[in-house]
Amino acid sequence: MGGGIIGASIAWRLAQRSARVTVFDARTLGGEASWAAAGMLAPGGEIESDEGWRGAAIESARTYGEFVRELESESGGKIDYRQCGALELARAGDETNALEAKAGRQAAAGIGSEPVPLARAAEIAPLVSLEGFAAARFYPGDGQVNPRDIMGALRVALAARGVAIRENEPKRRARPMNGHVDLDGQAFDGAVIAAGAWSGEIDAGVPMTASFPVRGHLTGYWLEPGLLGPLLRHRQTYLLQRSSGFLIAGTSEERVGYRRETDPETVAAIASRAAALLPALRGRAAGEVWTGFRPAVAGYEPRLGRINATAPVWFAYGHYRNGILMAPPAARDIAADISASLGIG
Numbered sequence: 001m002g003g004g005i006i007g008a009s010i011a012w013r014l015a016q017r018s019a020r021v022t023v024f025d026a027r028t029l030g031g032e033a034s035w036a037a038a039g040m041l042a043p044g045g046e047i048e049s050d051e052g053w054r055g056a057a058i059e060s061a062r063t064y065g066e067f068v069r070e071l072e073s074e075s076g077g078k079i080d081y082r083q084c085g086a087l088e089l090a091r092a093g094d095e096t097n098a099l100e101a102k103a104g105r106q107a108a109a110g111i112g113s114e115p116v117p118l119a120r121a122a123e124i125a126p127l128v129s130l131e132g133f134a135a136a137r138f139y140p141g142d143g144q145v146n147p148r149d150i151m152g153a154l155r156v157a158l159a160a161r162g163v164a165i166r167e168n169e170p171k172r173r174a175r176p177m178n179g180h181v182d183l184d185g186q187a188f189d190g191a192v193i194a195a196g197a198w199s200g201e202i203d204a205g206v207p208m209t210a211s212f213p214v215r216g217h218l219t220g221y222w223l224e225p226g227l228l229g230p231l232l233r234h235r236q237t238y239l240l241q242r243s244s245g246f247l248i249a250g251t252s253e254e255r256v257g258y259r260r261e262t263d264p265e266t267v268a269a270i271a272s273r274a275a276a277l278l279p280a281l282r283g284r285a286a287g288e289v290w291t292g293f294r295p296a297v298a299g300y301e302p303r304l305g306r307i308n309a310t311a312p313v314w315f316a317y318g319h320y321r322n323g324i325l326m327a328p329p330a331a332r333d334i335a336a337d338i339s340a341s342l343g344i345g
């Protein structure tokens with residue numbers, strides 16, 4: 001249940017083990033957070049320890065290229081993926097101290113970065129305005145991928161392996177019943193709740209961790225390719241450029257429920273922060289503006305597992321800001337557990 005990057009990747013891994021799989025999506029495959037995401041693969045910006053899921057996320061950033069190559073080869077499609085590194089900037093005083101302290105914690109967790117003099121930062125990202133900044137760090141392990149390419153490739157790979165993709169079919173109930181699971185009246189050997197922000201609404205007959213949406217805005221600009229090599233970060237602002245030239249600036253974090261509309265003030269604030277960092281954006285209107293719903297749970301720890309030791313119902317949700325990064329290990333682990341339990345492959 002749920003055909004975002006998490007559900008579709010699990011379905012792909014199960015189909016590779018010769019399971020017969022159906023993906024049900026309330027709307028369209030890859031049409032929600034996995035369509036909206038910027039696609040940064042960035043432990044350097046998101047993670048400060050290697051505890052729990054974070055260790056898998058750090059490892060996923062390191063090995064993401066393998067996931068991409070395998071998906072490209074199964075789908076025949078091209079996926080825009082680059083381990084482009086990230087440049088993070090700080091103003092003098094508290095910001096610089098915080099960046100250095102963060103880098104120290106990250107080094108202990110295996111996330112590498114190096115301080116770079118501003119003159120070097122100017123070589124790494126020549127079009128970025130460094131005015132007012134006192135310090136910079138480069139994170140060589142951070143990267144980016146176009147999540148829409150991933151979802152397009154997953155659709156092809158799923159179809160090629162005989163997975164049924166059933167769109168506009170929301171599921172309300174996944175109730176374990178005599179060794180099977182009842183999905184709104186249809187029996188299956190097992191089920192996975194991977195419905196992103198909506199996951200907590202699905203009735204599995206046991207209390208599920210509540211999930212909720214955190215809306216994020218992004219703005220996109222059509223520019224010449226190659227203007228910005230690495231990801232660029234300053235506090236809550238980030239910029240990245242796809243190989244096509246499309247440049248994305250973000251972001252916001254808003255608890256406004258499932259309101260899809262864009263807010264002109266939020267868009268203007270992101271555009272102004274982005275233009276301060278990249279003067280090429282000054283006076284340029286965004287070509288595209290969109291929102292998406294990050295799937296969150298209290299504590300912001302992804303929920304990955306099984307509802308109990310015997311019922312054939314698994315869950316995989318709550319990946320919040322890092323679901324694109326986390327999809328490969330989440331899919332590997334859930335598919336392996338299902339396969340072992342149901343005797344697949």
Ligand SMILES: Cc1cc2nc3c(=O)[nH]c(=O)nc-3n(C[C@H](O)[C@H](O)[C@H](O)COP(=O)(O)OP(=O)(O)OC[C@H]3O[C@@H](n4cnc5c(N)ncnc54)[C@H](O)[C@@H]3O)c2cc1C
Pocket residue numbers: 001002003004005006007024025026027028029030031032033034035036037038039040041169170171172194195196197198199202215216217218251291292293294295316317318319320321322323324325326
């Ligand atoms: C603005 C923004 C920027 C982001 N940037 C990044 C980033 O740079 N890097 C990163 O790693 N992550 C990023 N994320 C987070 C990432 O997008 C998510 O963590 C990830 O896409 C979650 O995938 P998912 O499959 O769990 O959810 P979704 O992609 O939301 O998929 C859930 C699917 O379930 C379906 N569904 C809902 N209810 C039901 C139901 N009852 N029955 C069946 N189907 C149902 C929905 O239609 C949807 O297709 C960003 C998110 C946003 C919003």
